[in-house]
Amino acid sequence: MSLTASPQPSQIPVTVLTGYLGAGKTTLLNRILSENHGKKYAVIINEFGELGVDNDLVVGADEEVFEMNNGCICCTVRGDLIRIIEGLMKRKGKLDGIIVETTGLADPAPVAQTFFVDDDVKSNSRLDAIVTVVDAKHLLQRLVDSHEAEEQVAFADVIVLNKTDLVAAEELDRVEERIRTINKTARILRAEKADVPIAQLMDRGAFDLGRILELEPDFLSGEDDHQHDDAVASVSLTSDRPLDRERFNRWIGAILMEKGQDLLRTKGILHFRGADQRFAFQAVHMLADGEFIGLWKEGASRQSRIVFIGRNVDRSELQRGFEACAAR
Incomplete structure (x- = not known):
């Protein structure tokens, strides 16, 4: 069942960039911002902890970068995300898209919910794709010890299988097979240092609400039972x-x-x-x-x-x- 909505010209496409700690999200973000695409993006970065570092690691002097620290975007700072997006909506003619980079401990489900449960956000923006970056060397272990890592793979529309240069071909095949047991439909792009063409990631209308409702039937309720590993x-x-x-x-x-x-x-x-x-x-x-x-x-x-x-x-x-x- 596919419920991918037809994009409205007035809606700003939003790409949610997720992936576990150290997978290469910021590297991929810099790839996107550095390409000669002539587009203007607003970037929203969420970091786990009270001290922001990722903002300094982001290139692209022309982009506006908004930081949300000391909380997870899928929990305590979700209201901040809504306020920032609503502020950007007021000047949507100046933007080609919004990129939301989540903390590595974020469950993408409640982040995606934001674009369906808040009326202003829903009418003025559309969730274009959830792009998940995974670390080929460490993913199999992360899937054992982290529920968030599994959720990030499950909800992805596009998966960037990063750091392929750090593992042998046979192990890379095993990693991809494991991904397919969790998510059978996402497009998998193999990469070194997150070197993926922007055309394969942005403004593709890849988010499929129907698939997400099969994963989580209560997705549109706006409720979330997400809990982090307190350790x-x-x-x-x-x-x-x-x-x-x-x-x-x-x-x-x-x-x-x-x-x-x-x-x-x-x-x-x-x-x-x-x-x-x-x-x-x-x-x-x-x-x-x-x-x-x-x-x-x-x-x-x-x-x-x-x-x-x-x-x-x-x-x-x-x-x-x-x-x-x-x-x-």
Whole structure:
């Protein structure tokens, strides 16, 4: 049964970009914003924790980026999402679309509900597609220990099977077969570093309400029984002092080696002594990467910020270690 509605010219298409922590959502978002498509998108980013980092990782200076921190978009900040979208509706002639990037712990069902249960949002926007990014190396384990990861796959219209370069061909086939046991209809796009053409993701009218109602018959009721894994917590740390790069590398290396299995996601924007550029650090479990991403904005505070998301995270221990990385 397909209930995909015919798009109205006055409705702004909305793409919900979801996927578990560290799958590559922000990388894909940057791909979309960097392509020479001549379109203008508003971007809404939700982060798990009180400290925002993803906004600094988003390129595309022409795009408006709205942050929603310290709560999950499918729970406590859903009202914020509605208010932001309603504000954007008032100048819809200037926008070609809206991209909503959820936290990695979001269940996409209540996010999608927003576009059907709020009358103003429903009349002025249309849910175009739920795009889920999955990490080919870690997905099978995530499907074992995370209900959210399974929901993200189940509700996807398009699945970007990312980081294919990190697994062998046989394992990649097993991952895709596992995806198909959860979602038989989504289009699967294999990718390295989220390198997927925008034409395969945006403004495709891919969302099928009929399929979603088969998954969750109460979808249009507006009610949601979504609950997070209370064992997963976020620790956000800041430092106003420049960091010593070698000291930080030794510390973070030891942390990831010792606690990497419990750390689902680590990300930060760092100010190293003697560097005029911001350094973006990211890790998924023990796999880490980092690069300088451009100059600090003139007049901006050169504050280092780092976020740890995982199980058994000890704030006091991390705080002491981070403070010890300050340059002397």
